[in-house]
Amino acid sequence: MEYLIQQVVNGLTLGGVYALVALGYTMVYGIIQLINFAHGEIFAAGGYMGVIFLSFLTANGVMDAHPGLGLGLSLLLSMGYCAMLAMAVEKVAYKPLRQSSRLSVLLSALGMSIFLQNGLMLTQGVYDKAYPTEFTHGGFDFGAIRISYMQIGILAVTALLLVALNALVFRTRMGKAMRATAQDKVMSALVGISANRIISVTFAIGACLAAAAGIMVGLYYGSVRYDMGFVPGIKAFAAAVLGGIGNITGAMVGGLIIGMVEIMAAAYLPMGGQYKDVFAFVILIAVLYFMPTGIMGENVDDTRV
Amino acid sequence: MTRGSKAWLLFGLAMAWLFLLLWPLQGIRPDGTLAFAETVDIWWKIALACLICFAAFRLSRAGVFDFAVRPLARLAGGVGRVYAAWPRWVFLVPLAALALAYPFFTERYAQDVAVNVLVYVCLGLGLNVVVGLCGLLDLGYIAFYGVGAYTYALLSVHYGVSFWLCLPVCAAFAAVAGCVIGYPTLRMRGDYLAIVTLGFGEIVRIVLNNWMSLTNGPNGILGIAPPNLTVPVLSDGGLAFETIAMRKLFWMYYIILALAVFTVVAVRRLNFSRIGRAWEAIREDETAAELMGVDTFRFKLLAYAMGAVFGGLAGAFFAARMRFVSPESFTFIESAMVLAMVVLGGLGSIPGVILGALALVALPEVFRQFELYRMLVFGGVMAVMMLVRPAGLWPAARLGKRSDDEG
Numbered sequence: 001m002e003y004l005i006q007q008v009v010n011g012l013t014l015g016g017v018y019a020l021v022a023l024g025y026t027m028v029y030g031i032i033q034l035i036n037f038a039h040g041e042i043f044a045a046g047g048y049m050g051v052i053f054l055s056f057l058t059a060n061g062v063m064d065a066h067p068g069l070g071l072g073l074s075l076l077l078s079m080g081y082c083a084m085l086a087m088a089v090e091k092v093a094y095k096p097l098r099q100s101s102r103l104s105v106l107l108s109a110l111g112m113s114i115f116l117q118n119g120l121m122l123t124q125g126v127y128d129k130a131y132p133t134e135f136t137h138g139g140f141d142f143g144a145i146r147i148s149y150m151q152i153g154i155l156a157v158t159a160l161l162l163v164a165l166n167a168l169v170f171r172t173r174m175g176k177a178m179r180a181t182a183q184d185k186v187m188s189a190l191v192g193i194s195a196n197r198i199i200s201v202t203f204a205i206g207a208c209l210a211a212a213a214g215i216m217v218g219l220y221y222g223s224v225r226y227d228m229g230f231v232p233g234i235k236a237f238a239a240a241v242l243g244g245i246g247n248i249t250g251a252m253v254g255g256l257i258i259g260m261v262e263i264m265a266a267a268y269l270p271m272g273g274q275y276k277d278v279f280a281f282v283i284l285i286a287v288l289y290f291m292p293t294g295i296m297g298e299n300v301d302d303t304r305v
Numbered sequence: 306m307t308r309g310s311k312a313w314l315l316f317g318l319a320m321a322w323l324f325l326l327l328w329p330l331q332g333i334r335p336d337g338t339l340a341f342a343e344t345v346d347i348w349w350k351i352a353l354a355c356l357i358c359f360a361a362f363r364l365s366r367a368g369v370f371d372f373a374v375r376p377l378a379r380l381a382g383g384v385g386r387v388y389a390a391w392p393r394w395v396f397l398v399p400l401a402a403l404a405l406a407y408p409f410f411t412e413r414y415a416q417d418v419a420v421n422v423l424v425y426v427c428l429g430l431g432l433n434v435v436v437g438l439c440g441l442l443d444l445g446y447i448a449f450y451g452v453g454a455y456t457y458a459l460l461s462v463h464y465g466v467s468f469w470l471c472l473p474v475c476a477a478f479a480a481v482a483g484c485v486i487g488y489p490t491l492r493m494r495g496d497y498l499a500i501v502t503l504g505f506g507e508i509v510r511i512v513l514n515n516w517m518s519l520t521n522g523p524n525g526i527l528g529i530a531p532p533n534l535t536v537p538v539l540s541d542g543g544l545a546f547e548t549i550a551m552r553k554l555f556w557m558y559y560i561i562l563a564l565a566v567f568t569v570v571a572v573r574r575l576n577f578s579r580i581g582r583a584w585e586a587i588r589e590d591e592t593a594a595e596l597m598g599v600d601t602f603r604f605k606l607l608a609y610a611m612g613a614v615f616g617g618l619a620g621a622f623f624a625a626r627m628r629f630v631s632p633e634s635f636t637f638i639e640s641a642m643v644l645a646m647v648v649l650g651g652l653g654s655i656p657g658v659i660l661g662a663l664a665l666v667a668l669p670e671v672f673r674q675f676e677l678y679r680m681l682v683f684g685g686v687m688a689v690m691m692l693v694r695p696a697g698l699w700p701a702a703r704l705g706k707r708s709d710d711e712g
Contacts, residue, residue: 093691100695107688108692111688241500292497
């Protein structure tokens with residue numbers, strides 16, 4: 001029983017991270033119908049920015065004096081950096097292709113993904129880069145269950161970001177404009193919403209969430225690698241599809257399910273550990289085959305499925 | 306503000322943006338200091354290159370280069386007319402002679418590169434059937450290469466089956482794998498298909514990596530036999546048969562050359578057959594094709610199977626040449642590279658794909674000292690090609706605009 005609860009906590013932590021990344025996919029897909037392959041790399045860049053800023057702050061003594069401030073500052077700076085990166089990618093690789101075929105944009109996205117991954121490798125090295133971990137130790141013990149401060153931090157930050165995103169999308173003017181653009185680009189342009197601006201903002205928001213996920217994964221596992229964005233990227237996309245692509249609540253639910261399934265499979269199935277990466281793909285394929293609209297999706301027109 | 310100065314302002318803004326993106330990666334040191342020198346050093350090179358491209362673009366827009374471009378275009382048109390007017394064999398015969406004589410006047414290293422190029426020609430043409438002809442974006446293509454390689458490896462190591470017997474078996478296994486992967490995925494279109502095939506490719510790799518009892522996991526399979534050739538020889542006892550192990554690179558070159566020629570001919574015949582036309586109809590507009598009576602599901606499945614066959618053949622050769630296989634060789638990056646060749650050369654164009662393979666395998670060998678930047682350039686080229694020349698270096702003769710591009 002304790003083992004199960006422990007796994008549920010682990011699953012929630014991982015699922016929260018997937019949910020954050022999945023939101024970026026789902027928002028971009030909702031607005032320009034593109035699988036943004038480079039999103040996984042934005043996530044990795046967030047992880048690297050975390051290590052860069054945290055190391056810098058540690059060396060300058062900020063982390064010892066005010067660890068909370070240092071973490072928050074690193075998080076915000078990484079998010080800002082990734083937002084800038086994602087907007088640049090959008091302007092360079094996707095915007096000029098608005099009118100071309102979907103295959104072209106998809107290939108361009110794939111190219112950007114390879115480009116960014118290798119850019120990270122060239123500037124940051126091929127090997128794992130370790131996070132400064134002095135402030136991530138410790139946790140609460142409830143009998144045999146151990147919940148580390150890191151897990152609590154991840155869950156708290158994830159929850160905070162999800163609430164903030166919900167507020168942004170459903171309570172503000174900008175959110176309304178985003179939803180309008182996702183629904184009908186021509187009509188929303190007619191009422192004076194600049195599609196280009198909305199698309200930029202969407203990429204920036206998605207990148208902020210991915211950056212937060214990247215930095216938390218880095219802190220949780222203690223290191224980052226230049227190709228760390230690839231597999232989580234696909235899993236997060238699977239989560240977005242599972243929840244119904246284009247649907248923000250769906251992406252959150254989908255992320256939690258994928259994270260939970262992965263942890264449970266690794267914990268309870270024979271050989272589950274080795275094959276844990278397979279489950280997300282299997283879920284993705286099964287969902288697309290049996291219910292292409294996902295859990296919360298609306299009707300999907302036939303160009304998508 | 307005029308249009309021109311606005312463009313220059315945007316350019317300046319973009320370069321400033323680039324600097325802001327580069328600097329944190331280079332300039333914020335873990336020892337707690339800030340540095341600018343390295344970033345500026347890289348940045349000004351990129352900025353200069355961008356400046357030259359941008360200036361050239363603006364000038365050509367303004368028509369400054371017309372004096373050179375017009376005659377060049379006329380010249381290219383002339384060459385094209387000559388190429389079209391002369392019979393095809395005038396070009397093919399010297400090319401074939403060159404390909405056959407190649408090992409006699411080259412070094413081992415050059416032969417090695419040529420073998421690599423030809424393997425990728427086979428793979429690229431196989432993927433071209435799926436992506437170029439049928440318009441199904443497959444990001445897990447390398448899985449079929451892996452299936453072919455492992456089929457030959459296992460048959461050779463455990464049962465000692467000869468390479469030549471294994472070739473059709475590998476092709477058949479790959480085709481079956483193509484159908485298995487194709488069947489559940491073909492209901493999807495476009496980008497969903499892409500991500501699902503990517504998932505399948507990864508599943509195949511993970512299974513190869515973990516099925517210890519069959520594939521020996523990440524350690525791979527060693528001791529695969531090279532192809533054999535049995536030749537009759539006259540000895541004092543009369544006619545006898547002698548078996549030569551075709552271990553030498555020289556033999557390998559001819560085997561893969563034969564495979565590549567077979568692939569080119571097969572893909573060409575398919576392309577201009579009823580099947581090829583059906584595929585192209587599906588690529589241009591699936592709904593319309595279905596209305597015209599094309600059994601889209603069957604033909605899409607066939608495209609998958611045929612593409613997989615060529616991948617499987619190339620895989621069998623790969624195993625025979627390396628005499629070792631491991632899951633490491635079948636990663637997503639390989640799929641992306643083959644795809645990059647097809648895209649760079651021209652979707653659906655056979656000479657284009659050959660050109661693409663040549664460019665992406667042989668050119669990096671020439672620029673050996675920039676080896677590190679290879680994948681970076683691949684990614685960049687892929688994105689830039691979509692921008693400036695989406696039909697590829699050598700566009701296919703028949704290529705329409707996809708009709709599901711609205712919006």
